[in-house]
Amino acid sequence: MIIAERKPLPEVLEMLEGAKDVLVLGCRACTAICLAGGEREAVEMREALSLHSELKGKGWSVSALTVERACEREFLSPIEGHTGTVVSMACGVGAQVVQGLFPSLRVVPGVNTSNMGAPEGMGVFVERCAGCGDCIIHLTAGICPLARCAKGLLNGPCGGSKGGRCEVSPETPCAWEQIVRGLEAQGRTDLLEAIIPPRDWRPSRSGGPRRIVNAEAAPGPAQREWRGED
Amino acid sequence: MSVSRLQGTLDRGAIAVTAEIGPPRSCEVERLRAMARALKGSAHAFNLTDNQAANVRMSSIASSVICLQEGLEPVMQMTCRDRNRIAMQSDVIGASALGIRNVLCISGDHQTFGNHPQAKNVYDLDSVQELMVLRRLREGANWAGEPLAEPPQLFLGAAANPFADPFEHRVTRLAKKVEAGAQFVQTQCVLDLDRFRRFMALVVERGLHERVHILAGAIPLRSHKAALFMRDKVAGMSVPDEVIDRLRRAADPKEEGIRLCVETMQELVSIEGVHGVHITAIAWEDVVPRLVREAGLTP
Numbered sequence: 001m002i003i004a005e006r007k008p009l010p011e012v013l014e015m016l017e018g019a020k021d022v023l024v025l026g027c028r029a030c031t032a033i034c035l036a037g038g039e040r041e042a043v044e045m046r047e048a049l050s051l052h053s054e055l056k057g058k059g060w061s062v063s064a065l066t067v068e069r070a071c072e073r074e075f076l077s078p079i080e081g082h083t084g085t086v087v088s089m090a091c092g093v094g095a096q097v098v099q100g101l102f103p104s105l106r107v108v109p110g111v112n113t114s115n116m117g118a119p120e121g122m123g124v125f126v127e128r129c130a131g132c133g134d135c136i137i138h139l140t141a142g143i144c145p146l147a148r149c150a151k152g153l154l155n156g157p158c159g160g161s162k163g164g165r166c167e168v169s170p171e172t173p174c175a176w177e178q179i180v181r182g183l184e185a186q187g188r189t190d191l192l193e194a195i196i197p198p199r200d201w202r203p204s205r206s207g208g209p210r211r212i213v214n215a216e217a218a219p220g221p222a223q224r225e226w227r228g229e230d
Numbered sequence: 231m232s233v234s235r236l237q238g239t240l241d242r243g244a245i246a247v248t249a250e251i252g253p254p255r256s257c258e259v260e261r262l263r264a265m266a267r268a269l270k271g272s273a274h275a276f277n278l279t280d281n282q283a284a285n286v287r288m289s290s291i292a293s294s295v296i297c298l299q300e301g302l303e304p305v306m307q308m309t310c311r312d313r314n315r316i317a318m319q320s321d322v323i324g325a326s327a328l329g330i331r332n333v334l335c336i337s338g339d340h341q342t343f344g345n346h347p348q349a350k351n352v353y354d355l356d357s358v359q360e361l362m363v364l365r366r367l368r369e370g371a372n373w374a375g376e377p378l379a380e381p382p383q384l385f386l387g388a389a390a391n392p393f394a395d396p397f398e399h400r401v402t403r404l405a406k407k408v409e410a411g412a413q414f415v416q417t418q419c420v421l422d423l424d425r426f427r428r429f430m431a432l433v434v435e436r437g438l439h440e441r442v443h444i445l446a447g448a449i450p451l452r453s454h455k456a457a458l459f460m461r462d463k464v465a466g467m468s469v470p471d472e473v474i475d476r477l478r479r480a481a482d483p484k485e486e487g488i489r490l491c492v493e494t495m496q497e498l499v500s501i502e503g504v505h506g507v508h509i510t511a512i513a514w515e516d517v518v519p520r521l522v523r524e525a526g527l528t529p
Contacts, residue, residue, distance in 0.1 A: 153337060157396070159337075164395065174395070198363060
């Protein structure tokens with residue numbers, strides 16, 4: 001899922017300078033699960049903004065609304081009729097879909113969207129996927145070195161791996177130590193001997209913003225005509 | 231055919247000595263020239279680091295050329311941290327055109343350790359892939375496969391750290407670097423001789439010492455505090471207690487550090503598969519001629 005964390009309140013307050021109507025938009029998908037932007041956090045944000053407005057005489061009219069998934073327009077009709085500023089507690093994707101659908105609203109981010117990851121323990125979320133567009137984890141014991149090695153090294157651990165930890169941050173396990181142990185467990189240490197050659201980064205962000213067309217799902221010319229699309 | 235003095239020395243089976251020079255942090259050309267003159271003759275070649283520890287310094291390519299002008303043979307270090315494959319190939323072609331032959335391919339220290347921790351890193355390639363790309367350049371084509379009318383002349387090096395983990399797979403990584411095109415290898419500084427001997431035994435067992443020239447790292451320490459720093463603050467270092475105690479007990483720790491380094495160098499070149507030493511005297515470069523002389527390794 002997408003991992004995000006709440007922006008510090010002073011930053012949000014600064015973005016709202018001059019606002020009148022404020023809608024705090026929560027999302028029940030990823031940012032709810034990582035406790036950054038679900039219903040509870042949206043309500044908290046509404047309370048905080050209302051209190052600030054009251055104490056500082058800002059005159060904001062603050063409401064909160066939480067949708068199923070802010071990244072799909074099908075779920076965004078409850079926003080219709082709102083004016084002014086939206087504080088998005090959804091990820092950067094959701095915020096942009098909302099902005100695209102309601103151009104006259106001003107969408108500001110209430111969270112910082114960080115990565116594609118998973119919960120590791122109570123309240124701890126760690127990155128797992130770099131979205132490179134060309135998955136190779138069958139070669140690396142199901143552990144992505146691009147996402148989980150600080151240098152994204154593809155051919156083994158750098159000289160800073162010590163005691164299973166990454167030199168960049170002792171809280172982070174060395175991805176390559178994990179890969180080695182994983183391949184040992186799978187009886188596939190032979191894979192450690194094989195060189196992974198320079199990558200083609202075009203399927204990654206380096207190739208520009210990505211657009212995936214699922215031919216089975218995407219309407220063909222006849223359907224587009226029937227739907228009245230170009 | 232050898233393209234450099236370093237390659238010539240190693241290929242004929244003689245013990246080679248390399249030493250590290252940290253380029254200045256600004257345009258102090260005269261300081262670099264003076265250092266080069268002081269070190270001239272004390273090693274076969276001199277490594278010019280590439281923004282070591284991720285701190286901005288004079289470029290490795292520029293300081294290599296300045297060393298060349300002073301009659302020193304450079305080993306230009308090139309990290310994967312700051313350049314993509316386009317910049318790497320371009321800089322290596324340029325470096326070769328300027329007379330640089332030895333290139334050391336390394337991942338590079340992560341930028342968060344340096345003076346620009348906010349920087350974005352590159353890592354288009356890792357050090358193994360860098361070796362592949364530069365070997366193909368030497369063989370006459372760029373990585374896109376386009377032939378080069380005049381390919382760069384290169385002697386390609388790699389780094390190895392026998393003291394990082396996982397220990398038993400350090401040699402596997404070295405084997406990959408050899409496979410990718412490394413012709414010489416410089417190791418992390420050796421203070422833990424026992425572990426280094428175990429590493430070299432694995433290297434010899436795989437026959438890697440017959441496919442690549444290995445220069446073992448040596449470092450002079452000024453005090454037991456320097457040893458503690460290496461042990462506690464430098465990732466991937468192993469510093470035995472004996473080394474720390476010896477320096478702590480010494481009446482003149484600096485002299486003791488020099489003696490220890492000289493002994494280590496002599497020990498290192500006696501280990502099977504070791505073809506030379508690589509001296510890293512951080513901010514203490516002027517001690518190199520004495521170390522080499524006392525170890526009996528003067529080129």
